[in-house]
Amino acid sequence: MLFRVTKNKGNMEKCVKQRLIQFIKYKKISQRNFEQRCGLANGYVGNIRNSVSGKKLDDICRVFPELNKSWLLLGEGDMLNNALYTRSNAEQFTPQRHTGIPLVGQYAHAGYLGGYADEAYMESLPTIDFTPDREMTGNWLAFEVKGESMDDGTRDSYEEGEIVICREVERNLWQHSRLHIDKRDFVIVHADGILLKRIIAHDVERHSITIHSLNPLFADRVLNLADVRQIFSVVESRKKRKRF
Helix, strand or coil: CCCECCCCHHHCHHHHHHHHHHHHHHHCCCHHHHHHHCCCCCCCHHHCCCCCCHHHHHHHHHHCCCECHHHHHHCCCECECCCCCCHHHHHHCCCCCEEEEEEECHHHHHHHHHHCCCHHHHHHCCEEEECCCCCCCCCEEEEECCCCCCCCCCCCCCCCCCEEEEEECCHHHHHCCCCCCCCCEEEEEECCEEEEEEEEEEECCCCEEEEECCCCCCCCEEEEHHHEEEEEEEEEEECCCCCC
16 A cells, blocks of 8 residues: 655655554554664664655665655655666665674564564574665564474475564465465464465465475364464575584
């Protein structure tokens, strides 16, 4: 859904902070996480008085290219640009190190189930750095792998203690339409826990997904999507550092 705001004197620079907070809420991230991703000082958003400087605006829009500058600064048009990417800006992208991706460790799995919607809890999580190969948009999170269900000894395995960096799949994309699941791995935040699995079937009409473990000792399982809180697509994995 796009948010449209018409231009008027009472909705100009003094509302820049409110509009930026609206965008942050739309992205379902905390203000602190937003500031860290954009290289802004802690508390920057809350301290905005009149407007955003040109350099800060460039930093923000580099990380969130879908944000409409005119909407943010003047309240004109839609909150989101009509097109997130074009071939030209994809070719011009220069990878940059991003900080502040929250990390959910093994022992934080249970706490995350009750705290993922709590901004204070999310801000309390440790963070890691990440250098993407494309513009970062959406909600990003990292999880520490727990258990051996995805370890079959092959190169596709995930070892316990390994870190997976993930991007959240928007809810409407898995509640009302079929996921792109071909040989992709997902972190599923389920009522029973946080599951790193491969999704091998998605029944839109029955509102269910079938999850598969690489380890043959673990059987396939069908999950009711009513019990699923979030789904994240695994973008990158970091092997646990071996000690000799």
